[in-house]
Amino acid sequence: MSPKIQPRVPRGMRDILPQRMLQRQYVIGEIEKIFQRFGFEPLQTPVLELRETLMGKYGEEAEKLIYDARHREGKEDLSLRYDLTVPLTRVVAMYPELVKPFKRYQIAPVWRAERPQKGRYREFYQCDADIVGSKSMLADAEIVTMVVAVLRQLGFQSFVTKINNRKILTGIGQYAGVPAERRGGLYRAIDKLEKIGAEGVRAEMAQNQIPTPAIDKVMTLIARPANAFGELRELLGDVPIAMEGLEELKQLAAYLDDAGVPRANYTFDVSLVRGLAYYTGPIYETIVTEPKIGSLTGGGRYDELMGLFGNQALPMTGTSFGIERIIDVMDELAMYPASIGKSVTQVLVTVFNRDLIGASIRLANQLRAAGINADLALDTEGLGKQLKYAAAKSIPFALIIGPDENAAQQATLRNLASGEQVQVAQDQVADALERNLRA
RNA sequence: GUGGCUGUAGCUCAAUGGUAGAGCACUUGACUGUGGAUCAAGUGGUUGCGGGUUCGAGCCCCGUCAGUCACCCCA
Numbered sequence: 276m277s278p279k280i281q282p283r284v285p286r287g288m289r290d291i292l293p294q295r296m297l298q299r300q301y302v303i304g305e306i307e308k309i310f311q312r313f314g315f316e317p318l319q320t321p322v323l324e325l326r327e328t329l330m331g332k333y334g335e336e337a338e339k340l341i342y343d344a345r346h347r348e349g350k351e352d353l354s355l356r357y358d359l360t361v362p363l364t365r366v367v368a369m370y371p372e373l374v375k376p377f378k379r380y381q382i383a384p385v386w387r388a389e390r391p392q393k394g395r396y397r398e399f400y401q402c403d404a405d406i407v408g409s410k411s412m413l414a415d416a417e418i419v420t421m422v423v424a425v426l427r428q429l430g431f432q433s434f435v436t437k438i439n440n441r442k443i444l445t446g447i448g449q450y451a452g453v454p455a456e457r458r459g460g461l462y463r464a465i466d467k468l469e470k471i472g473a474e475g476v477r478a479e480m481a482q483n484q485i486p487t488p489a490i491d492k493v494m495t496l497i498a499r500p501a502n503a504f505g506e507l508r509e510l511l512g513d514v515p516i517a518m519e520g521l522e523e524l525k526q527l528a529a530y531l532d533d534a535g536v537p538r539a540n541y542t543f544d545v546s547l548v549r550g551l552a553y554y555t556g557p558i559y560e561t562i563v564t565e566p567k568i569g570s571l572t573g574g575g576r577y578d579e580l581m582g583l584f585g586n587q588a589l590p591m592t593g594t595s596f597g598i599e600r601i602i603d604v605m606d607e608l609a610m611y612p613a614s615i616g617k618s619v620t621q622v623l624v625t626v627f628n629r630d631l632i633g634a635s636i637r638l639a640n641q642l643r644a645a646g647i648n649a650d651l652a653l654d655t656e657g658l659g660k661q662l663k664y665a666a667a668k669s670i671p672f673a674l675i676i677g678p679d680e681n682a683a684q685q686a687t688l689r690n691l692a693s694g695e696q697v698q699v700a701q702d703q704v705a706d707a708l709e710r711n712l713r714a
Numbered sequence: 715g716u717g718g719c720u721g722u723a724g725c726u727c728a729a730u731g732g733u734a735g736a737g738c739a740c741u742u743g744a745c746u747g748u749g750g751a752u753c754a755a756g757u758g759g760u761u762g763c764g765g766g767u768u769c770g771a772g773c774c775c776c777g778u779c780a781g782u783c784a785c786c787c788c789a
Contacts, residue, residue: 281762281763283779283780286779286780286781336786336787337787337788339715340787340788358789385789387788387789389787389788390715390716390786390787391780391781391782392781392782392783392784393781393782393783394789395788395789396789399789400789401789402789463786463787549788550787550788551788560789569788569789570788570789571789572789573788573789595789596789597788597789598789599789600789601789625748627747657746657747657748658747658748658749659745659747659748659749660749661748661749662748662749662750663748663749663750664749665749666749666750667749673748673749675747675748677747678747679747687747687748689748689749691749691750694748694749694750696748
């Protein structure tokens with residue numbers, strides 16, 4: 276035998292115990308429902324991808340966070356997937372026969388070797404929905420409409436989806452005359468506008484070696500991020516890529532309006548950047564204003580990504596929900612409906628003594644056949660212990676079949692919360708329980 | 715990846731360098747066909763791990779692991 280080792284999980288990863296799983300399943304279920312309502316269908320892919328599939332897609336910084344995995348005798352270089360988007364492009368490249376536009380959703384764990392923090396883990400779930408094969412801004416509008424629908428379905432009130440366009444950001448860089456190799460620093464600085472303010476952004480740009488005249492030009496463009504689009508149109512009139520981006524957002528806005536998306540739930544914001552390298556068009560990100568925990572969703576259009584597989588690139592757009600953060604926020608705001616109990620079990624069928632085990636087994640399975648979630652006590656250590664077990668697990672009802680009840684073909688149904696008990700005929704316990712569960 | 719803070723019973727936390735404690739939880743009993751309330755008793759710790767200083771370390775020093783916060787980045 277090897278020496279005893281401490282039970283623990285890898286850094287930044289965690290177990291999710293049953294009570295918490297019920298909350299997760301609720302959140303995932305609600306998201307999935309809305310995905311399907313918008314015509315998306317499920318997809319599953321391996322947690323491991325060939326390393327070459329992932330490399331060169333996310334940018335240099337992000338790629339350092341990719342986990343490598345390899346079997347001792349394996350001949351393939353493998354990596355744990357970093358997101359669900361690149362695997363999607365791989366799937367679309369592999370199966371050209373998929374009907375376009377291809378709309379899929381995928382809810383699955385991804386891995387990033389970041390330094391763990393609250394709401395940030397090394398293994399976490401993403402809920403992605405993407406549309407492949409449509410250049411139309413209607414595809415982007417559908418995504419944003421769905422993002423808002425999902426968050427409202429989960430009960431969020433005060434949130435806003437920020438929308439921008441990479442083409443506008445590219446245009447700003449061109450307009451200000453920032454050299455291409457400094458653009459990354461430029462955009463990262465712009466992204467911090469809300470966090471560190473205009474002066475902070477100036478300082479950040481200076482530190483990123485953006486020439487002072489360029490800083491001045493950029494700052495006039497992003498001074499009022501949410502309302503600046505009219506001014507942008509005037510100032511960027513000679514920058515074709517920027518005008519293209521503005522035109523796209525105008526179209527997107529019209530579609531969102533037609534979809535009836537509440538104005539309070541989205542805004543156009545030139546200071547939105549987003550990290551991933553592959554975005555090419557509209558980008559979106561949702562933040563909840565209270566409490567502040569960063570973004571809950573993020574996405575955008577990435578029309579060139581698939582081209583990296585040597586195929587003709589199909590235009591793609593989509594979004595990702597950060598379910599870990601959504602759950603953290605929902606915890607903090609106590610947003611779960613009362614219908615999510617602490618247990619899925621609806622009744623504990625107790626076992627009175629050895630002679631009555633058979634009666635309890637029969638009743639438990641009779642309840643299960645009637646569609647009721649019934650747990651069965653596994654030993655006869657005494658009713659007290661069994662009721663204590665039921666209470667500890669928050670099981671709402673207990674069924675007691677003692678000698679007296681059984682002789683009369685009856686059973687005692689006890690409500691653990693109220694302590695009320697009723698006698699029920701044994702062939703009617705399912706009906707009685709259903710009535711009580713509804714009450 | 716950089717810097718700060720933290721790590722003591724299942725949980726929340728105490729303990730001027732001098733024999734590790736409380737509340738809650740748990741077990742048992744008062745209550746032999748019934749959980750929660752009250753009362754009583756009891757179990758529970760190589761103080762995250764490994765070194766060092768010291769007559770003596772939970773406390774001081776170094777390392778390491780984990781959590782957390784701010785950066786970097788990001789869901």
